[in-house]
Amino acid sequence: MLIRNATLADGDTCDVRISGDRITAVAGEGESLSTSDDDHDEGEPRVIDASGKRLLPGMIDVHVHFRQPGFGHKETWETGTKSAAAGGVTTIVDQPNTEPPTVNEAAFAKKHEYADQAHIDFGINGGVTGDWDPDSLFDQPLFALGEVFLADSTGEMGIDTSLYVDALERASEADVTVTVHAEDETLFNESSKSRTDADAWSAYRRPKAEAKAVEQACTLAAERDSQIHVAHTSTPQGIDAAADHGMTCEVTPHHLFLSRDDYPELDTHGVMNPPLRREGLRRDVYDRVVDGTVDMIATDHAPHTATEKQTGVWDAPSGVPGVETVLPLLLAEAEHGGFDYERVRDLTATNPADTFGLPNRGRVQEGNYADLVLVDPDTITEITPDRLHTKCTWTPFEGRDAIFPEWTMLRGDYVFERDVDDPFGEPRGKNVRS
Numbered sequence: 001m002l003i004r005n006a007t008l009a010d011g012d013t014c015d016v017r018i019s020g021d022r023i024t025a026v027a028g029e030g031e032s033l034s035t036s037d038d039d040h041d042e043g044e045p046r047v048i049d050a051s052g053k054r055l056l057p058g059m060i061d062v063h064v065h066f067r068q069p070g071f072g073h074k075e076t077w078e079t080g081t082k083s084a085a086a087g088g089v090t091t092i093v094d095q096p097n098t099e100p101p102t103v104n105e106a107a108f109a110k111k112h113e114y115a116d117q118a119h120i121d122f123g124i125n126g127g128v129t130g131d132w133d134p135d136s137l138f139d140q141p142l143f144a145l146g147e148v149f150l151a152d153s154t155g156e157m158g159i160d161t162s163l164y165v166d167a168l169e170r171a172s173e174a175d176v177t178v179t180v181h182a183e184d185e186t187l188f189n190e191s192s193k194s195r196t197d198a199d200a201w202s203a204y205r206r207p208k209a210e211a212k213a214v215e216q217a218c219t220l221a222a223e224r225d226s227q228i229h230v231a232h233t234s235t236p237q238g239i240d241a242a243a244d245h246g247m248t249c250e251v252t253p254h255h256l257f258l259s260r261d262d263y264p265e266l267d268t269h270g271v272m273n274p275p276l277r278r279e280g281l282r283r284d285v286y287d288r289v290v291d292g293t294v295d296m297i298a299t300d301h302a303p304h305t306a307t308e309k310q311t312g313v314w315d316a317p318s319g320v321p322g323v324e325t326v327l328p329l330l331l332a333e334a335e336h337g338g339f340d341y342e343r344v345r346d347l348t349a350t351n352p353a354d355t356f357g358l359p360n361r362g363r364v365q366e367g368n369y370a371d372l373v374l375v376d377p378d379t380i381t382e383i384t385p386d387r388l389h390t391k392c393t394w395t396p397f398e399g400r401d402a403i404f405p406e407w408t409m410l411r412g413d414y415v416f417e418r419d420v421d422d423p424f425g426e427p428r429g430k431n432v433r434s
């Protein structure tokens with residue numbers, strides 16, 4: 001297959017040849033590729049004219065919750081991976097707070113069976129609880145350890161410092177990265193508990209609880225020569241602490257684009273961990289995404305039903321969906337001039353591939369897997385829940401500008417094509433560690 005005249009993230013116009021599951025040639029300005037026999041399918045030329053369109057590496061989202069086993073009423077591997085494919089994501093990493101939690105060989109195997117339904121490639125993280133079985137867990141084709149919960153979140157898998165230190169040591173021996181949910185619950189503001197408005201969640205799980213926990217998690221890791229990746233940093237202090245210790249961090253689309261100013265509209269649908277911050281802090285986080293202090297964007301796609309969310313602030317489960325809207329939001333922001341397309345590519349594909357050791361992914365380059373997304377930058381549309389494919393019937397980004405993919409390709413095959421009868425085809429996702 002030949003993709004002609006595509007504009008890459010760096011602005012170069014290129015021809016890209018795909019044979020089998022790989023990119024086999026990328027030819028820049030002035031050296032266009034000619035069609036070969038491989039670019040014909042039963043006599044039909046398989047040449048795509050991508051003039052005026054952007055071609056990007058598929059997003060690698062290292063933080064999603066696809067809920068099975070245990071909570072298939074919120075999301076399934078099928079709906080979650082279809083939603084991801086429709087948003088230009090070609091690899092996801094699932095987190096361990098399912099039922100059973102992914103803390104031993106049997107639980108890992110059970111999750112792997114559900115992952116047979118995956119339409120895109122995936123990694124499965126191993127979790128840490130008092131009952132975890134590191135010996136059997138590290139024998140599995142694990143993506144990483146985490147998210148290791150230093151405070152309770154959905155699933156109540158919060159652990160104490162001594163277990164965290166054990167996990168760091170075991171992971172270090174196995175040469176596995178530890179992804180950390182860093183909040184210090186001893187610093188939560190108990191006085192906010194008398195309030196019943198949704199903003200009380202942000203007042204309760206306040207910024208210093210994250211700042212302190214990130215600092216401590218990084219210090220403990222650095223002392224043991226372990227590498228950690230800090231999940232969903234939502235404060236400039238958290239981001240800077242991770243960077244200062246030589247650790248990596250991710251920012252979610254909700255902490256990048258939403259703030260406490262959005263509670264009047266979102267109400268308890270805007271409750272997540274860590275919580276939304278004040279507008280000034282959001283801007284500080286945004287600046288660190290632009291200047292490269294933040295390593296990657298990951299969604300923490302954490303679907304809950306609308307009914308579950310429409311309870312009081314102290315009862316509503318934490319988390320918002322995001323896997324289908326993240327790249328479209330970032331692309332619209334690039335088109336509006338917030339940052340450039342190269343930054344989007346690095347944050348969504350190149351840096352996650354390099355940080356977590358995924359060779360042959362994250363770049364549009366010869367020899368890499370043909371994990372690709374094509375978008376028309378002139379087609380900016382508004383996000384509405386009815387156009388999304390997640391089981392979650394709501395989105396915190398309703399009404400925002402987005403550039404959705406025309407198609408998404410995984411290892412040379414389409415996993416999403418807009419405006420065709422069967423946009424997804426058969427599930428063909430594989431474990432990236434197998």
Ligand SMILES: NC(=O)N[C@@H](CC(=O)O)C(=O)O
Pocket residue numbers: 065097147153154181271272273274300302303318319320
């Ligand atoms: N972020 C959230 O608020 N919720 C996540 C868990 C987590 O990432 O902490 C979930 O699984 O629902």
Ligand SMILES: [Zn+2]
Pocket residue numbers: 147153181231232273274
């Ligand atoms: Zn978390």
Ligand SMILES: [Zn+2]
Pocket residue numbers: 063064065095147300302
């Ligand atoms: Zn999470």
